[in-house]
Amino acid sequence: MKNGINKPLSRRHFLQYGSLSCLNMLFPACLKKTTVVPHLSISGANHQIGHRLRNLQFPAPTQEKTIPILIIGGGISGLSACRRLRQKGVDDFLLLDIEAEMGGNSRAASNAYTAYPLGAHYLPLPNRNDTELLRFLEESEIIVGYDTQNYPIFDEAQLTIAPAERLFINNKWQEGVIPDYGLSEESQHNIAQFLAYMEVFKEQKGADGKFLFDIPIKNSSNDPLLRQLDAMTMQQWLKENGFVANELLQYVDYCCRDDYGMGIAYVSAWAGIHYFAARKGDSTPQKDDNVLTWQQGNAYLVEKLQYYAKGKTQLESIAFRVTKTEKGAKVWVYEAKNDRTTVYTAQKVIVACPQYVAQRLFDVPLADANLFHHAPWLVATLTLRQMPRGVGFPLSWDNVILGGKGLGYVNDLHQSLQQHHPKAVITYYHAFEGQAAQERQKVYQNTPEKWLQMVVDELQKAHYNIESLIETAHFHVWGHGMICPVPNFLYGAGQQLHTWQPTIYFAHSDWSGISIFEEAFHAGIRAVDQLLDDEKS
Amino acid sequence: MDKPNASYGYWLLIAIFVIATCGLVYELVAGALASYLLGDSVRQFSFIIGVYLFSMGIGAYLAKFIHHKLLEKFILIEIWIGVIGGLSATLLFVLFNYVLYFEPLLYTIVFSIGCLVGLEIPLLMQLMQDELQFKDLVSNVFAVDYIGALVASVLFPLVLVPYLGLMRTSLFFGMLNIAIAWVLAVALRQRVSMAIRLQVKAILVFLLLLTTFIFANDILAWSEKNLYDETILLSKTTPYQRIVLTHQKNNCKLYLNNNLQFASADEYRYHEALVHPVLSLAECVDQVLVLGGGDGLALREILKYPDVQQITLVDLDREMTEICSNNHLLTQFNQNAFQNPKVKVINQDAFVWLQHNDSQFDVAIVDFPDPSNYSVGKLYTQRFYQSLQKVLSPQAMVSVQTTSPFVAPKSFWCIQKTLASVFAEAQAYHIYVPSFGEWGFSLATQQDFSPSNVPFRTVSPLRFYDFRFNKLCDFPSDMRAKDIAINRLDNQILVRYFDEEWNK
Structure with a gap:
């Protein structure tokens, strides 16, 4: 009800509570270390089946099937392709996914208290010119209407x-999350300057009249400046432009690791700036930089997209070979459930799986594999007896520790x-930057106990007693978390990929160099649009 | 020389026995008093014993710096212990209501007594070292000391506290302490310089303690009256909140998480203003929804309307509604409203419940805790009112408590504006509740509405509300606020306003 103007705490209460809390301070919770051993569990991408792909240890085909359109990969791009096909009135297709659930990086899990993301967990407010995405959000009742100014x-x-x-x-x-508390005037000024720079990039257009930075990347300008930015690391760019404040570097590094899995020392300046300049924040009149999020993360969007793939999916099925034929393609598919291989004869194939899988499907190389770097990720979900208290601003949705190795929680x-x-x-x-292959080996070998120690070490920086509060911990390990836009990717590997139209279409965000929902969503749409265009002509 | 020496040692051992008993009694008194006043006896006793023993150590250490006139100093120390120890309980009782920081006072007293008691044994051992062999000395002194401790600890709970009470116990032993000092000063007068002076001192402070002893009951009654400024009648910690019911003169107060929920002396003003405008001005009142309001006081007011067919009360805390339906005092206040067959209680989260409910209500009364954190803040958002609207009939009317327009005008008008963004009509109004000050509410409906509408029904007698609604709708300029935003889940601006205004 109400607090009352008269301070209701009598002196007696004050003394009681005051004294108890004083005494409490003498006994920090760290002294009462819990004897309860947290329950640990671990999961990850389907490694065994994935590794069979490398060695091609699959049974000989026992049956043949035909399908007009086969989509390989049930992540966002594959599902988005399904949506587009359905919207264009095409119903005869099949979507294959290696896992037991659709969604790829956007899958979720749940425990007794809540659903939680295993990977991607939010969608920034779309740019106002991204009509396709706005339409999808409207279909999904995430956009509930349009105001008088549209x-x-x-x-x-x-x-x-x-x-x-x-x-x-x-x-x-x-x-x-922009550093502010306790900063020197120079640092504050440096950060303000950086953000002002980014505002300029946000609005800047190339000679072709397109934004320098836009989402999807395909919509952005061809301006030579971008080629320059693509050739250097973000770290170099920051240094060359006088951005030296330690807190700023830590912040930008965090942003890059958050979106690309690797920090400013690894990603291109183009990618680093893209993070700040591609999202225009123009879909609300107040220029909100808010994001859309759900307890299960982007698995919510997967649910919405799955509507279009209903009855057209086959899980735990791995395409391991694709060959082009005169009239279409043949695709070898191993079905783990019944341990058999089926050869599909398809007129069209949409390859919506990540690059490191796609490159093994074809007899000829797709692109220089050395240019693709996928950072491994750890996503750890902890159930805590209670949220540890902290000094300062209260618990928020996203909680970042500046200068931390992880990305916060x-x-x-x-x-x-x-x-x-x-x-x-x-x-x-937590994203593991550095030599992806070596990091990946380490990541695969880690035990849950070691993961727990790593997570505790990191979170202890802000919550000294977190260890004593953990009841369960679930670690999800992504060997190939997401593609990292290293220098020369955008104008290198990203451009190399030639599609084998009119039979094979590539639709995965990996080819764009950026692993975000929007890129995957548009990649799926683009592949279908090309496919249908080719069919017409 | 043998004889006087023997009696000298004899006297000193008696002194040790008595002062050991006294020393432990002071310690027990302090522990019991701290538990009594501050609660949590394990902690209090533990701390008191710790501090006491520690300060005895300090005293013992300091004893080595005393070289001359040992006996005089010993007697003087006894007098001091008698005064401080004897008056300790009285001082603590009386001062409890007047000092802001009670613990420093408590521990200063405990420390002083401990320090002085710590001085005793080493001093005594110095005094007796010429009389006895070292091993006899140590054995005798400690044996007597520990026997004294046993006597004290057995007597304290069985005899002293039941028959004398804490104050008189400490005074009694203080007098005993001083008596020993006086006896020593008399018996060993040949060995003591200025024996008369010491005797006089001892007698004077003895008289002081005796007087206090005689008037102890009056002092106690006087200090307890202050102490029980508000008597705690009930205190319960549920998974959701801490419920405390207190009593003072003819006024009972219910606190939730240390926030005043109601004071029985004037809660009728609040609840009449919350309930009667909406129930008299709503076209239909068949189905009434109460969100929050687990104290049942709003129910009491609603039940005055015979037209009401059913009241559904949704309150998160089962223990709260159970206490308020069973506690003898609280059922008097809510007039057993929970027992009324018209009342249906649902112990669920209101926001979650609204999302999964499709019944239709004609009146809704929203009585949540103030938006002092981001969790409660969700219950004042546009989204919440939209969810609420979905369970209302088209002609339904809602009343909402909206904090103080005087202390927190921004918060008040923010809630008002948020309601107005969801409902076709929203009318702010306010009243004065002495316990809270100026307090505000809002009426909202999808129908056309004017504050001067004629009530559809009235009830009597009411103590405060006279069904002239429009006279509550006038806001002077110090209760107004400009440029207020609508409270949404994604901005929770209300929590910021509230924090800013109440923590001014």
Whole structure:
């Protein structure tokens, strides 16, 4: 009800509570270390079956089938392709996925308290010119209408509920993730300057009248400046332009690791700036930079896309060979459920699996494999007895530790409208930068106990007693988390890929160099549009 | 020389026995008093014993710096222990209501007594070292000391506290302590310089303690009256909140998480204003929904309307509604509203419940805790009111408590504006509740509405509300606010306003 103007705490209460809390401070929770051993579990992409792909250890084909359109890969791009096909009135297709569930990087899991993401977990508000995505969000009732000025109205409960972000910096949580608390004037100035630079890039257009940075990348300008930016690392670019404040570098590094899996030392300046300049924040009149998110992360969007693939999917099925024929293609598919191989004769094939899988399907190389770097990721979901208290700004949806090796954690219960939860559930993200192949070996060999230690070490920086609060921990390991846009990728590998039209179409965000929902969504649409165009002509 | 020496040692051993008993009694008194006043006896006893023993150590260490006139100093120390120890309980009782930081006072007293008691044994051993062999000395002194401790700890709970009470116990042993000092000063007067002076001192402080002892009951009654400024009648921690019911004179107060929920002296103003405008001005009142309001006081007011067919109360905390339907005092306040067959209680999260409900209500009364954090803040958002609207009949009317327009005008008008963004009509109004100050509410409906509408029904007698709604709708300029945003889930601007205004 109400607090009352008269401070209701009598001196007696004050003394009682005051003294108890004083005494409490003498006994920090770290002294009462829990004796409960947390329950650990681990999961990951289907390694065994994936490795069979490398060695091609599959049974000889026992049956043949024909299908007009075969889509390989049930991540966002494959599902988006299904949506496009259905919308264009094409119903005769089959979607294959290697896993037991659709969604690729956007899958989710759940525990007794909540669903939680295993990978991708939010979608930034789309640019206003991205009509295709806006339409999908409207179909999915994420956009609930348009206002009088034709701005989309997003469903309040699917936008990040406030407070959205906080940053642990100088031993305190501050609001927002752009470093501010305890910064020197020079650092503050440096950051402000950087952000102003990014604002300029946001609006800047090339000679061809297109944005220098846009989503999807295919829509952006051909300006020679981009070629320059693509040739250097973000670190070089920052240095050359006088951006030296330590907190700024840490912040930009965090942003790059968050979106690309690798930091400023690895990604191209083009990619680093793309992070800040490609999203125009113009879909709301107040220029909100909010994001859309759900307890299960982008698995929510997968659910919505799956509607279009209903009855047209086959799980735990791995395409391991594709050959072009005169009239189409033959695709060898191993079906793990009944341990047999089927050869599909398809008129069209949409390859919507990641590059490292796609390159093994063909007898000829697709592109220089050395140019593709996929950072391994760890996504750890912890159930906590309660949320550890922190100094400063309260628990937010996204909680970042500045200068941390990981990417901070998301409060999985944040989007819940419920007042109280018996436990806290957080999902911690960690991308492994460096030599991807070596990192991957390490990642595969790690035990849950070692993962737990790593996560605790990282989170302890902000929550000294977190270890004693952990009840369960689930680690999801992504051997190939996401593609990393290293220098010379955009104008190198990204351009190399030639499609084998009119039979084989590539639709995966890997080929764009950026692993974000929008790229995958548009890649699926683009592949289908080309396919249908080719059919007409 | 043998005889006087023997009696000298004898006197000192008696002194040790008595002062050992006294020392432990002071410690027990302090522990019991701290538990009594501050709660959590394990912690209090543990800390008191720790500090006491520690300060005894300090005292023992300091003893080595005392060289001259040992006996005089010993007697003086006894007098001091008697005064401080004897008056300790009285001081603590009386000062509890007047000092802001009670613990420093408590531990200063415990420390002083401990320090002085710590001085005793080493001093005594120095005094007796010429009389006895070292091993006899140590054995005798400690044996007597520990026997004294046993006597004290057995007497304390069985005899002293039940028959004398804490104050008189400490005073009694203080007098005993001083008596020993006086006896020593008299018996060993040949060995003591200025024996008379010491005797006089001892007698004077003895008289002081005796007077206090005689008037102990009056002092106690006086300090307890202050102490029980508000008597705690009930205190319960549920998974969701801490519920405390207190009593003071004729006024009972219910606190949730230390926030005043209601004061029985004036809650009728609040609940009449929350309930009667909406129930008199709504076209139909068959089905009434109450969100929050687990104290049942709004129910009491709603039940005054015979037209009401059913009341559905959704409150998160089962223990809260159970206490309020069973506690003898609380059922008096809500007039057993929970027992009324018209009342249906649902213990669920209101927001979640609204999402999964398709019944239709004619009136909704929203009485949530103030939006002091981001969790409760969700219950004041546009989205929440949209969810609420889905369970309302087209002509339904809603009343919402909207914090204080005087203390928190931005918060108040923010809720009002948010309601107005969802409902066709929203009318802010306010009243004065002495316990809270100026307090505000809002009426909202999809129908055309004017504050001067004629009530569809009235009930009597009410103590405060007279069914002239429009007179509550006037807001002077110090209760207004400009440039207020609508509270949405994705901005939770209300929590920011509230925080800014209440923490000014």
